[in-house]
Amino acid sequence: MRDKSILGLTTLLLSALLSLFIVEYELFVIGGQQEAVRTYARVVATSMWNFEPQAPRDYLEIIAAQQDYKRIWVETPDGNLFVSACGGLDSRLDRYLARLGLIRLVSFSAPVEYEGEIIGVVTAEWWNQSIYVDGIATFFALLILVIVWMYLRLARAKQDLELRVQERTAEVSRLQHLLQNIADSMPSALITVDTAGRVLTWNPAATQLTGRQRDDVLGRSLWQMCPMLGAYRETFETVVDRRQVVHLHEKRGSPPGGKTYWDVSIFPLVADDVRGAVLRIDDVTQRVHLEKEVLHSAKMASVGRLAAGVAHEINNPLSGIAQSVQLVMRALDVGLDDTRRRLKEMGLDPDALGRYLAARRVLFYLKGARQAGERAARIVSDLLTFSRKPLGGFTSHDLNDLVERTLVLAETDYDLGRGYDFKDVVVVRELAPDLPRVICDGQQIQQVILNLVRNAAQEMLRAEATLAAREEGWRPRLVLRTSLTEDGSYLRLEVEDNGMGLTPEAREHLFEPFFTTKEVGVGTGLGLWLCWSIVVERHHGRIWGETLPEEAGGHGTRFIVELPLAP
Template sequence: MSDNWLHSPQEQSALLRRIVDRIRGSLELKVVLQTAVDEIAALLNLQRCYFFWCFEDTQRVQVVCEQLLDDGRSPLLGYYALADFGLWAEAIARGQLVGQPGTPESRSWGASPLLGESLADYLLVPVRGQDSSLGYLVCLRESSGCWLPGEVAFLQAIAQQLEIAIQHAQLYEQVHKQAQRERIVNQITSQTRQSFDLETILTQAIGQLRQALAVDRCIVHLVELEGEPDLSVNDDDSTAQDPAFRRKHLYESCHPDFPASVEDFDTHGPITQWVVQHRRRVVIANVDQDERIGPDNEEYCKAQIRSSLVVPVQTREALYAILYLNQCSRVRFWSMNDQKLAQAVADQLAVSIQQAYLYAQIRQQAAESAAQAAHLKATLQELRATQAQLIQSEKMSGLGRMVAGLAHEVNNPITFIYGNVPYIDAYLQDLVQLVKGYREACPNPPLALRALEEEVDVDFLVRDSQQILTSIRIGAERIRQIILSLRNFSRLDESHRKLVNVHEGLESTLCILRDRLERVEVVRQYGELPRVECYPKQLNQVFMNLLMNAIEALETQPGRSGQIDLRTELVMSPESHRALIRIAIADNGPGIPPDIQPKIFDPFFTTKEIGQGTGLGLAICYQTVVTQHRGSLTIQSLPGQGTEAIIELPVRLVQAIAPRQMEAQICCPDAAVSAQIS
């Protein structure tokens, strides 16, 4: 490319924008760096152009991108010692511009042993990345004089934009790595929730970790803890289909190109002993240079291990295992992302192993003392019942306060509007009569008054005003009905039992759910019912939960017309010969599978996705109907034929049972209703 652009600010600006646009065309760090190297090499006619990272802590550099125009030069991609740069090393470590461009003294730096001496003109431009990471753009060309100040300034401008692109790419890479860590940890967490089988958890975890980090071997060594149960398996249990190799307390996942090494693994080797003693991570880039291992270690030589990352699997209380990541095909410098991912997996495995130990201990204790296990189960059920009651109580209290406040705040202004509509109507009629009188008294008004009358269009104004008043009256009446329904539903001032009309509670609930019922046909078959003694607010909540379940069931089959049938009737109990009211709420939805019907009244049981349901709706309904009102609640359902909920309540309440019995009954309703569920 011609050098004319050096003397034209407009061309420089255009070139800079073009190069920056290409550099920012990707969020992959390798693509960003390679694009920058290619563009700079083409623009400045460079024989070689590189980008490398400088790691001050290890005194090494990593050449990650290059562009070679002289075919005789071998690629330099890979890791090198910082000392290979000769006199440049100190300046590179400090992040300086290397080459002293524009002055004859630039030759005083000398040539780099790594880059060679065939090219006399060189320039190394520092580039800062995220977290103070340091990189360099290396520009080399044949001897043709010093670097021009314009060239250096342009390269520094590109470097500034490249720093932004690198930071974005590094942030994207960091988020991607974080997502990868979370995905693997979540998979291990999910496996832990599905099974407490430690062998399954460990073998799958090390297999996923080995693939994620592209290592050749991944081994987990369970450290024997005094007093902990033995969770290992016998060698006789292994099968040919098992993707991981194992020995007592050892599990391994390895690349197909390398044989299993667990048989030769030394559980008391030098690295194992060091981790057990210090409980810290060990990062070994080259095992031959580690004084604890050395080049002649038989175990490492036989397993062909060249690099190793060892992470303790521990909690604050104990060291449960040691995780070994071994690279056999090459020497590997373990990045922080590698170490973070391995540490995240180790932390989750520590939790999984701890849970497995706890689970084994609980099983042993249960086998030794059945009575103690039953006591623990009863305590858990009582806690869950108390939690369910607290949640429902707080929810209903908040709903009642909200509805009462809403009804109070809206009722006053809407009553004012509704009450003044007749007066406005009367005043308007008087004005109309007045206008008519003026027209009769003055049939030929002045031209100005006639023009004003035509502009105002009095006749249209009178007609439209009547329609507006009618709309205001209808809207105000509708709002009053909604407020009445909300107050009737919440019944905040009716915390005690009283005589109520059940049909009013059903209609209030339907009114509140009007928006959800737009595509659902509601068929009412109400019988003649007496006023029922009950707790109105709690009973309305039962109607709400059952109707919501029916609506949500219908919404799962959008192509089919939905229908909800409400049926009420007065019946006589065959056992006690007392009057009962029966309320049936049926839908034509998909029905409930038979295998889950015995569980539908269990607290916290739900078939919805996580975060979409609490599993308390039917449990609350059962508690309210059976425990509080001494009635019955049954669910009849056949797959594909819909579901029907039948509530039977006594017309007059008998004495309530003790609160402790109420808590117990919400926990174990199956015994009372399982026979009634078809």
């Protein structure tokens, strides 16, 4: 629509200019010819007055030839022809143009005056080519219109082409932005490197993995900026040379945050003039730990089944031992009438035997053997209970009883290689009596108590040398405290030690899986996370840890578990 408007305005303008040109041209031609004829009349006047016909004839023939007149002549006032001259024969073009109507024959007369008297009339006749000129002008006007139309078409085509280029550029930019967003959103570290080892692309996951910002590494050597990736340089060069994909699984990495496990894939890059490789690095530390934990759980399940079988086998001889000791003690108890009677029947003095047994402390040792057997029976019973799979889930339990049974299990915990023995810890029980029973999964709560108690004991014994040197007479001390919250809706269990306390880093990552402050190979970092999962997710309770305040000794850790009375 816009092109048509421009073309219409251009046509009107050219038509107006053409009309003005034609009018001006005709006025110019006709005016010039009229003035020329008047000039001829003045020149001819003298010859006619002197009646010299030959002189004006020669003059007029010259003029006719020069001005391309068809004919020029002079008549006297009485109408007689005085002299006449022709400019030449009509050309074939003139005749053809005359038939087409593009030229026409026109004439102009001027009086011949001499001393104020008209002595004749000069008439000139010529082909008027203004129409021909008009045609030429029209042709050029049409030619200009065609040029303008073609220019407008080309301009429109250019505009359309620029628009398509802009759309394609925008689409390419959108796709590049989309690909960049995809790369930035991926959890895998993606690093593009050319053959010289210079970094071409770098996504946020690579920043998180290496601690290096994108602007710091782009265009620089990857191996210099990230020495922890230098172990893969040889593999990178092999991939570039052979153009083969290489996958490396569960490789140990050493990023700024600590040692991790990586899956590393290196892909050859051949794009236009760019050659190099793309490194994809996935942090699989959690997966590796989970796999190890699954294997450990399977192993522990096997150990649990083995322990259950062993416990069953031990339980029978323990019962026999306990009964035998009980019978021996009864047989040697000289205070019983039946025993005294049987001794006398055998000719033995019951009082003398009693004095002998007391002097040798036989009954004392037998009583110790009986207590040891009973303790072993309780351990076997607790071990069987702890190793069984829960059948009914949540049931009513006495929290103090769960604490006591868990401590019995904890007393068997020792590690000769690390010099760790739970019996070296002073255990203080501050268990509130007459607490209401709580609806919970007893085995899982025992697991929570056991994890907290073992963690506290291990941390105290690990820091024993430091704390003993700092505080004279220091001994590892563990306090287990139960109570009812002020609003009466929760049962509270506190596990308190007198160790080093929690570091700021430990408080920040306290219940995160795989975070541990223990030495490599000692802890998996899942104990506190498992406690949190059992208390919060399974029982809808609360659990948190804190460092003891100054008034409580200035060091040590307290873990608080709160279980709702109403499940």
